[in-house]
Amino acid sequence: MIELIDTNASGIAAEFIASRVRSGSPAMSMVMTLIIVVAEDDSDEAMRVARQASHEHPARVLGVILGDARGHARVNAQVGTGDGWTGETALIRLEGEVVRHAESVVLPLLLPDSPVAIWWPSDPPEDPATDPLGRLAQRRITDAAAATRGKSRAIHRQCTTYAAGNSDLAWTRITPWRALLAAALDQQPLKVIGGSVTAERISPSAELLVAWLTDRLKVSFDRKSSRGPGITEARLDTSEGPIVISRRDGRLATFTSPDRPDRPVALKRRQLPELLAEELRRLDEDDVYAATARRLTKLHLS
Amino acid sequence: MSPSTSRGVNPLRDPQDRRLPRIAGPCGLVLFGVTGDLSRKKVMPAIYDLANRGLLPPGFSLVGFARRDWANEDFAQVVHDSVKQHARTEFREEVWNQLAEGFRFVPGNFDDDAAFNTLRRTIEELDEVRGTDGNHAFYLAIPPGYFGDVVGQLKEHGLAQPAEGSWRRVVVEKPFGHDEESAHELNSTLASVFPSGSIFRIDHYLGKETVQNILATRFANTMFEPIWNSHYVDHVQITMAEDIGIGGRAGYYDGIGAARDVIQNHLMQLMSLVAMEEPTSFDAESLRVEKLKLLQSITLPRRLDLTTARGQYAAGWQGGEKVVGFLEEEGVRKTSATETYAAITLHVDNRRWAGVPFYLRTGKRLGRRVTEVAVVFKAAPHVPFTRAATEELTHNALVIRVQPDEGMTLRFGSKVPGTQMEIRDVNMDFAYGGTFTESSAEAYERLILDVLLGDPPLFPRHAEVERSWQILDPVLDHWAGKGRPEPYESGTWGPPSADAMLARDGRAWRRP
Numbered sequence: 139m140i141e142l143i144d145t146n147a148s149g150i151a152a153e154f155i156a157s158r159v160r161s162g163s164p165a166m167s168m169v170m171t172l173i174i175v176v177a178e179d180d181s182d183e184a185m186r187v188a189r190q191a192s193h194e195h196p197a198r199v200l201g202v203i204l205g206d207a208r209g210h211a212r213v214n215a216q217v218g219t220g221d222g223w224t225g226e227t228a229l230i231r232l233e234g235e236v237v238r239h240a241e242s243v244v245l246p247l248l249l250p251d252s253p254v255a256i257w258w259p260s261d262p263p264e265d266p267a268t269d270p271l272g273r274l275a276q277r278r279i280t281d282a283a284a285a286t287r288g289k290s291r292a293i294h295r296q297c298t299t300y301a302a303g304n305s306d307l308a309w310t311r312i313t314p315w316r317a318l319l320a321a322a323l324d325q326q327p328l329k330v331i332g333g334s335v336t337a338e339r340i341s342p343s344a345e346l347l348v349a350w351l352t353d354r355l356k357v358s359f360d361r362k363s364s365r366g367p368g369i370t371e372a373r374l375d376t377s378e379g380p381i382v383i384s385r386r387d388g389r390l391a392t393f394t395s396p397d398r399p400d401r402p403v404a405l406k407r408r409q410l411p412e413l414l415a416e417e418l419r420r421l422d423e424d425d426v427y428a429a430t431a432r433r434l435t436k437l438h439l440s
Numbered sequence: 441m442s443p444s445t446s447r448g449v450n451p452l453r454d455p456q457d458r459r460l461p462r463i464a465g466p467c468g469l470v471l472f473g474v475t476g477d478l479s480r481k482k483v484m485p486a487i488y489d490l491a492n493r494g495l496l497p498p499g500f501s502l503v504g505f506a507r508r509d510w511a512n513e514d515f516a517q518v519v520h521d522s523v524k525q526h527a528r529t530e531f532r533e534e535v536w537n538q539l540a541e542g543f544r545f546v547p548g549n550f551d552d553d554a555a556f557n558t559l560r561r562t563i564e565e566l567d568e569v570r571g572t573d574g575n576h577a578f579y580l581a582i583p584p585g586y587f588g589d590v591v592g593q594l595k596e597h598g599l600a601q602p603a604e605g606s607w608r609r610v611v612v613e614k615p616f617g618h619d620e621e622s623a624h625e626l627n628s629t630l631a632s633v634f635p636s637g638s639i640f641r642i643d644h645y646l647g648k649e650t651v652q653n654i655l656a657t658r659f660a661n662t663m664f665e666p667i668w669n670s671h672y673v674d675h676v677q678i679t680m681a682e683d684i685g686i687g688g689r690a691g692y693y694d695g696i697g698a699a700r701d702v703i704q705n706h707l708m709q710l711m712s713l714v715a716m717e718e719p720t721s722f723d724a725e726s727l728r729v730e731k732l733k734l735l736q737s738i739t740l741p742r743r744l745d746l747t748t749a750r751g752q753y754a755a756g757w758q759g760g761e762k763v764v765g766f767l768e769e770e771g772v773r774k775t776s777a778t779e780t781y782a783a784i785t786l787h788v789d790n791r792r793w794a795g796v797p798f799y800l801r802t803g804k805r806l807g808r809r810v811t812e813v814a815v816v817f818k819a820a821p822h823v824p825f826t827r828a829a830t831e832e833l834t835h836n837a838l839v840i841r842v843q844p845d846e847g848m849t850l851r852f853g854s855k856v857p858g859t860q861m862e863i864r865d866v867n868m869d870f871a872y873g874g875t876f877t878e879s880s881a882e883a884y885e886r887l888i889l890d891v892l893l894g895d896p897p898l899f900p901r902h903a904e905v906e907r908s909w910q911i912l913d914p915v916l917d918h919w920a921g922k923g924r925p926e927p928y929e930s931g932t933w934g935p936p937s938a939d940a941m942l943a944r945d946g947r948a949w950r951r952p
Contacts, residue, residue: 167847167871196871313459314494320452321463321497325573327450354451390534393498398466398571401499402538404491416459425456 139218146213147246153217154198154226154247161220168225170418171249172197173256175204175240175271181229184259189223190411195418196224198249202240202271203231211236213243241270248274253421257414260284267301277421279414281307282342293342294438297431302423308342309427310413314405315347315372318383318393326395328376330355335373338366347372349434350426368407461495464892467575467607468501468542468566470559472550472590473582474518475506478613482644483581484519485526486884491539492529495889499570501542503562507549515545528882542570550582550589556597563599574606577640577891583692584615584626591633600633609638611891614705616641618696619916620909627902636902640891645706645811646898647883647890650846654713654813655722657840657848664838667817669792674835675945676714676798677814678707679952681806683758685930686780690771699750699782699912699919702802706811708735708908709900710842711798714813715788724897728904735907737790744918746944751781751928751935753805758931763805765930779925780804783938784915797945801938805930810952811842825861832864837950847871 140157142149172192176184181203188199211234219226228247232240248254256266256275262285263269266278284307285292296306323330333351337344347369348359355374364370367388374381379396383405391405453460469487473479490496504515520540524531544562548555566572578594580587591610594600602608610630617623630639645651658664667673680702686693693701709731716734719726741747754765766772766780781803788798817836830853839849847870854866890898919925928935933951942948 167869310459313461316452316457317460317463317494318498320450320460321465323450323452324463325465325497330451351452354454356451387534389532390538399499399569401571402541403498404494404532404535404538406494406532406535420458424459426454426459 139216139221142215142217144212145215147243150215150217150228150230150243151247153215154219154228157217157219158226168196168198168249168252170195170197170253170255170421171247172199172418173244173254173271173275174199174201175256175258176201177260178203178205178231180259184257185227185229187259187410187414188257189227191414191418192224194415197255197418198225198247199223199227200244200247201227201229202244203229204237204240205231205233207234207237209234239270241274244271244274253277255279255418255421257417259410261286262296264295265299265301266296266304267299276303277417278304279307279417280304283308283311290340293345294434297434297438300428300431300435302428304431305417305424305427306342306346307410307413307417309346309424309430310416311343311408312347312350312369313416314408315369315383316350318391318403318405319351319372319374319381322374322381322383322393322395326376326378326381326398328378328381328396330357330374330376332357332359333372333374333380334360334362335369336362336364336371337369339363341366341369344369345434346430349437350430352437353429353433461493462889462893462895463495464497464500464889465575466497466499466571466573467577467892468503468563468570468572469577469579469888469892470503470505470563471579471581472505472586473580474504474515475508476581478581480518480522481526482884483579483888484522485528486882486888488519488523488527488536488539489529489882489885490889492527492532492535493885495885496539496892499542499572500539501544501566501570501572502539503544503546503559503566505546505548505555505559508545508547510545510547512543512545516540516543519543542566550586550593553593553597556593556599560597560599574603575608577609577611579611581613584612584617587612587626588629591630595633607638607894608634609640609891609894610634611640611642613642615696615700616705616905617909618700619913620906623902623906623909627906631902637896639902640887640896640899641902641905642884642887643705643709643900644883644887645842646709646900647885647887648842650840650842651710651713652898654710654840658714659718668815670794670796672817673793673796674816674818675796675947676711677816677950678710678714678798678800678812679814679950680706680802680811681809681933681952682802682804683806683809683931685753685763685766685805686769686772688770690769694772694776694778697750697778697782698780698802698804699784699916703782703784703800704908704912705900705905707800707802708911709904710813711738711786711800712904714815714840715793715798717792722897724895724899727897728901732901732903732907734788734790735904735911737788737793738911739787739789740911740914741785741787744915745922747785747941748915748918749781749783749935749938749941750779750919750925751803751938752776752778752925753780753803753930754927756805756930756932758805759808763930765927766804775924777920777924779919781806781925781928781934781938783934783941784912785941786911799942799947799949801934801949803934807931807933807951809844812952813840813842814838814950814952815840816947816950825863829861830863832862834865839950845871 385391783801
């Protein structure tokens with residue numbers, strides 16, 4: 139890692155090339171640029187997560203720390219390649235006036251003609267798609283469960299301002315639940331007449347699961363509270379009895395369906411690197427999330 | 441096909457919802473030959489990895505069948521050891537526990553009626569307590585000589601016949617026979633018990649990401665397909681080299697040899713993917729039609745003595761280690777004429793490939809472990825540079841690196857920096873990071889999941905297998921009448937006759 143003090147975008151770009159030459163000009167084969175907008179305190183952890191995800195998606199990773207917007211503009215950066223990364227990385231600290239013009243630093247550093255994804259590990263802007271940095275990206279990843287302010291409302295805000303390309307890790311987290319529920323109806327194509335989702339009191343993922351089920355099955359679902367962790371039960375009522383997936387410990391679930399023995403099934407709560415890697419696998423609009431977000435907004439208003 | 445797709449649309453499924461993985465319906469796997477390398481190193485770890493990724497159905501069951509005096513727990517211990525040692529994903533106690541609940545072991549011989557009765561009762565019990573619903577795949581990880589006995593027993597004890605609404609499938613591994621006749625016989629044996637749609641032949645190469653990527657590269661891009669023909673391609677080299685010897689597999693390998701072991705299946709399948717026409721879609725049937733069409737247009741050159749080569753590794757140094765020759769390996773006959781290196785020339789008689797030779801080679805104890813497909817292009821018809829300037833410029837090439845270091849290399853000429861005009865070959869590499877190595881499913885996982893889902897595109901059908909033998913048989917016959925293969929020093933790139941074979945055509949092997 140090379141420290142650049144009081145630099146600018148071209149300084150950082152030059153250092154990318156220099157550090158690549160220093161490590162013997164290895165072929166990088168980077169497939170995308172990943173921007174991470176992060177607070178100073180969370181930056182180590184966020185970069186660690188991105189490093190792991192970069193093994194599946196070789197990327198130029200640009201960490202952006204937005205500091206105090208008052209005072210004299212200043213750009214500092216740590217730039218490097220290698221060291222467990224599959225691509226190049228820069229952690230850029232902005233202070234002063236330039237904080238309001240962060241896109242001017244990031245734009246010249248985007249890889250030519252390849253996709254851009256942006257990730258806000260904690261508090262995202264109200265409307266990610268119109269955010270100056272968010273606008274640069276075609277995939278905008280937020281995490282309602284990690285919001286530090288207005289936690290219970292975070293997912294509703296994201297769904298209200300949904301735009302093509304937005305996605306939330308709360309949605310990513312329920313992929314295994316959705317897969318199991320879909321598989322359950324593959325196996326027993328029964329008509330669902332109602333049901334419920336039980337989770338800890340504040341759980342953006344549970345809200346999304348309710349919205350998704352309601353949207354797909356056209357019946358209403360109850361949202362019940364438990365002590366968690368995360369989602370503890372999803373229940374589909376059918377005329378022949380309930381299909382229940384219940385998970386008490388965040389790891390192993392029991393699968394119950396009509397006329398079948400109860401069966402255990404692995405259903406682990408996944409870590410951030412896995413979630414981020416799943417998110418980066420597809421960079422086009424997620425139509426199912428779009429429909430779910432619309433449904434959630436509707437459910438919330440009614 | 442799961443029954444629901446025929447009965448109606450699952451409202452929770454949406455073709456747009458590509459996040460949702462495919463999870464197999466309720467089912468179990470019966471594994472014959474649990475003590476073999478294949479079971480312990482590939483099948484068992486793959487099953488655990490699938491469970492760990494949440495892709496196995498709740499209640500999945502694994503039944504081991506072998507001639508051992510084991511209880512269920514002993515079998516579980518064997519699987520446990522193999523998973524600990526070979527699984528690619530993290531070992532998690534809770535995943536293991538739920539998986540291990542579905543383990544059963546049935547001791548017995550393949551001719552033991554009582555054992556197969558026990559097997560039937562075991563399966564029925566699993567349907568009852570684990571909810572496997574009568575869906576079972578029989579994985580024959582045993583020598584093909586026993587296939588007949590086993591499928592015969594399965595039939596006799598009513599294990600091969602699925603009840604209404606459920607399925608029974610059989611999975612076999614190479615070798616699919618040792619010539620056309622035996623392949624045909626083997627297939628008749630299997631086909632007398634299982635319908636052809638229920639027979640899954642595993643060629644693990646076809647489960648590899650890089651191999652599937654051949655089709656993506658060819659048919660999703662504009663820049664490769666226009667030059668993918670005899671106007672631009674000079675020749676194609678398909679290589680699968682191993683640095684190891686035969687290890688402890690003398691019993692299997694002696695008498696089989698490199699051509700039967702590798703060329704007939706892996707290399708011919710690779711070749712058909714590289715050379716076939718565009719399929720109308722990517723379903724099993726369209727792929728099969730195109731692959732078979734390509735295999736049917738393959739011809740052998742007339743003079744097999746000039747266009748093939750074979751060798752046997754002799755003692756030498758491989759990668760800094762002193763190694764013995766093939767004839768000194770334990771269990772190999774001192775007079776063995778089995779080849780450990782084989783190279784053949786194939787032509788494709790169609791408009792696209794007429795006049796473009798395909799060179800296929802494979803061997804053990806070669807320079808390094810590598811599998812690749814190199815499409816070598818013709819030299820430019822005219823270059824406005826002096827001969828001296830282009831002396832180090834050879835042919836442009838596109839190399840698909842199947843393994844290891846999965847990716848693609850493009851080789852072309854570039855000016856050497858300096859005041860003189862001097863042009864030499866350079867490589868441009870593409871490696872798709874860890875996608876092919878870390879979190880994505882391994883070939884066996886992919887293929888086992890496809891068996892359980894009943895999704896057949898990646899499995900060769902019997903017509904392809906028999907056609908491949910038909911191509912190879914004349915070469916094997918020719919070699920059989922020619923005495924012992926030429927020895928080559930371990931750790932080198934094969935016998936001199938292989939180099940001579942290409943030199944006759946004015947070409948040379950790539951050093952892969």
